[in-house]
Amino acid sequence: MRTPIIAGNWKMNKTKEEAVSFLQEVKGKVPSGEKVEAVVCSPDLFLDALVQEAEGTEVKISAQNMHFEEKGAFTGETSPKALKDLGVEYVIIGHSERRDMFGETDASVNQKVHAAIDHGLTPIVCVGETLEERESNKTSDVVTRQVKEGLKDLTKEQAALVVVAYEPVWAIGTGKTPTAEEANETCGVIREALATAFSRETAEAVRIQYGGSVKPANIKEMMSQSDIDGALVGGASLEAESFLQLVEGGNE
Ligand SMILES: O=C(CO)COP(=O)(O)O
Numbered sequence: 369m370r371t372p373i374i375a376g377n378w379k380m381n382k383t384k385e386e387a388v389s390f391l392q393e394v395k396g397k398v399p400s401g402e403k404v405e406a407v408v409c410s411p412d413l414f415l416d417a418l419v420q421e422a423e424g425t426e427v428k429i430s431a432q433n434m435h436f437e438e439k440g441a442f443t444g445e446t447s448p449k450a451l452k453d454l455g456v457e458y459v460i461i462g463h464s465e466r467r468d469m470f471g472e473t474d475a476s477v478n479q480k481v482h483a484a485i486d487h488g489l490t491p492i493v494c495v496g497e498t499l500e501e502r503e504s505n506k507t508s509d510v511v512t513r514q515v516k517e518g519l520k521d522l523t524k525e526q527a528a529l530v531v532v533a534y535e536p537v538w539a540i541g542t543g544k545t546p547t548a549e550e551a552n553e554t555c556g557v558i559r560e561a562l563a564t565a566f567s568r569e570t571a572e573a574v575r576i577q578y579g580g581s582v583k584p585a586n587i588k589e590m591m592s593q594s595d596i597d598g599a600l601v602g603g604a605s606l607e608a609e610s611f612l613q614l615v616e617g618g619n620e
Contacts, residue, residue, distance in 0.1 A: 370575050372591065373531060373598035374618040375407035375430060375492060376605025377460060377579075387414040388421055393608040395425040404619040405598075407458055408605075409492075412446050419455040430458030430492065433466055436479035438487075448487035459484050460600075461491045462518060464537045474517035481518060485526050492531045492577070492600065493518050495558065499538035507536075508557045515561040524566045528573040532558055533600040539580025541602060548586075551578045552593035559595055584610055587617030 382390070387410055398406045409430040410418050418429045435445040451459060461484065462477035477493065484491040495514035497507040511534065519527050534555050539545050546554070555576045563571035578590050579600030590596050598618060605611050 370573070370597045371405055372403070372618045373405040373407060373575050373577060374615050375409055375458070375577065375598070375600050376611050376614070377409040377432065377463070377600055377602050378411065378606060379432070379465070379602055380411060381606055382411070382414070384414050384417060388417050390608050390611075391418055391421040391427065394612055395422060395427050397612050398426040398615055399619055400426050404615060406615045409458070409460055415451070415456055416454050428457045429455070430460060431456055432460045432463065434459050434480060434484070436476070436483040438483070448483045448489055452487045452489055456489065458490045458492055458531075460533075461493050462514075463494045464496055464535060464540060468537075474514055477518040478520050481522065481530065485522065485529065490529060490531060492533050494533045494535050494579070494600070496535040496537050496580070502536065502538065507554055511554060511558050512561040515558055516565050519562075519565065524570045527562065527566045528570045531575045531577060531598075533577040533579050534558055535579035535600060541581070543581050545581045545586065548589045548593050548596075551590060552595050555593070555595035582614070584613035584617060587614050588620060591618055591620070
């Protein structure tokens with residue numbers, strides 16, 4: 369049984385005050401128990417305050433990126449050790465915005481995934497095809513390669529800890545989505561890639577999220593699919609009310 373995971377990716381939004389008041393608003397309202405995990409992925413600047421605010425509640429805190437080295441001369445970067453020390457539990461790795469604008473590759477994703485696991489952080493590894501790749505029927509090849517390369521050299525036990533987020537690039541921030549059946553089909557391809565690279569047992573343990581224009585209005589349909597175990601949400605996660613509706617949608 370895979371516990372659903374709803375994660376809000378704030379991207380480069382909010383001030384510290386806005387971030388903290390969001391958490392104050394949602395923390396008492398997120399359902400307790402094992403039914404759904406609610407995660408907030410914040411800019412690094414607010415992680416410390418959010419971890420403190422979330423203490424003793426059901427809300428978990430995630431970073432949006434990190435470096436793969438533990439420390440060193442990497443100006444402007446954040447280390448996995450520092451994230452762990454703050455009490456951060458999750459970290460997004462290889463978001464398409466980072467692949468597209470900040471030069472991330474399957475190889476750097478792989479280094480970061482290893483570093484996250486080694487430091488006890490759970491990586492949320494993003495994969496997904498561009499519109500051009502989709503139109504030339506390369507979706508399955510692209511996500512299979514991204515999963516295989518991104519998770520390369522993990523043990524089966526380590527791979528089982530990873531969360532994979534399937535985010536078609538063309539669906540991010542556009543209001544366009546694949547149908548729930550199409551999204552599920554690609555999540556199924558991702559699960560098969562995991563089974564081939566590791567084992568059937570590992571593939572069945574990994575939680576696969578769908579991301580890209582998820583809203584309270586479409587979350588339930590996505591969550592009802594057999595291979596979709598959660599959502600990674602941008603725009604619709606910025607308001608407390610909407611985030612709570614998403615978590616509720618993941619809880620049914
Ligand atoms: O990129 C995303 C989450 O990581 C999706 O963003 P939107 O939900 O705004 O489309």
